[in-house]
Amino acid sequence: MTQQATDVRAMFGRIAPRYDSANRAMSMGIDILWRKKAMKPLLAGLGDRSRVLDLGAGTLDGAREILRRRPDAFVAAADFATQMLRVGRAKLGPTDDHLGTHTADGHRLPYGTGVFDAAFSAFCVRNLGDLPVALRELRRVVRPGGTIVILEFFRPKAQRLFLDRFYNARVLPLIGWAITGDRDAYRYLPASIARFLSRAEFESALRAAGFATAEGTDLFPGGMASLVVAR
Numbered sequence: 001m002t003q004q005a006t007d008v009r010a011m012f013g014r015i016a017p018r019y020d021s022a023n024r025a026m027s028m029g030i031d032i033l034w035r036k037k038a039m040k041p042l043l044a045g046l047g048d049r050s051r052v053l054d055l056g057a058g059t060l061d062g063a064r065e066i067l068r069r070r071p072d073a074f075v076a077a078a079d080f081a082t083q084m085l086r087v088g089r090a091k092l093g094p095t096d097d098h099l100g101t102h103t104a105d106g107h108r109l110p111y112g113t114g115v116f117d118a119a120f121s122a123f124c125v126r127n128l129g130d131l132p133v134a135l136r137e138l139r140r141v142v143r144p145g146g147t148i149v150i151l152e153f154f155r156p157k158a159q160r161l162f163l164d165r166f167y168n169a170r171v172l173p174l175i176g177w178a179i180t181g182d183r184d185a186y187r188y189l190p191a192s193i194a195r196f197l198s199r200a201e202f203e204s205a206l207r208a209a210g211f212a213t214a215e216g217t218d219l220f221p222g223g224m225a226s227l228v229v230a231r
């Protein structure tokens with residue numbers, strides 16, 4: 001694992017206990033709506049007892065939403081920060097036995113080829129050290145024709161005055177610091193968005209990794225987060 005990956009994993013480990021509270025405060029709860037919005041393309045056409053991967057599952061909000069809508073599905077929640085998964089497991093009820101958590105690196109997933117019918121990943125791909133390798137790995141573990149839904153903050157076409165220069169650069173680190181005590185982690189967020197791919201570049205990266213189609217849409221408000229659906 002590279003030093004950058006080790007640092008990112010340690011950062012999520014540090015903020016794990018307060019991650020959910022910081023998310024809710026920074027997005028004013030809209031992150032919950034974004035995950036719900038992702039469910040429609042993810043679950044459309046899935047058969048009974050489907051197997052779904054949540055990559056970078058963190059504190060399990062996405063994985064739990066999948067099971068809330070499709071209790072017959074089996075969800076594998078993979079994340080390389082064990083502390084994030086541990087916080088998520090504390091939110092599970094006794095009947096959540098269709099959800100397995102696995103400490104795993106997105107560049108080398110511990111799953112067989114084509115074992116999943118679909119995959120979801122929210123706010124994880126921006127953190128991956130070697131995106132082409134990780135996207136090929138995602139392609140490998142999902143069966144041909146299976147749907148992949150990515151929810152992410154992509155690099156904007158141009159810096160937006162309010163969102164990028166004021167809210168993301170100044171307000172987010174302050175809120176994140178106030179809630180988690182870790183200002184660096186929330187400076188990392190806008191910095192990682194600024195150096196990540198644009199949505200169009202990411203769609204090209206998916207096609208280069210072997211997906212036949214990749215199509216994105218911006219979510220309200222103002223293209224802050226986007227959904228990309230690939231098959």
Ligand SMILES: C[S@@+](CC[C@H](N)C(=O)[O-])C[C@H]1O[C@@H](n2cnc3c(N)ncnc32)[C@H](O)[C@@H]1O
Nearest residue numbers: 012056057058079080081105106122123124127
């Ligand atoms: C911003 S959090 C998102 C968590 C969750 N998906 C959500 O929507 O709240 C990003 C997650 O991706 C995980 N992650 C980053 N790089 C990873 C990698 N190479 N392999 C596995 N997980 C990774 C982090 O540990 C972290 O839990």
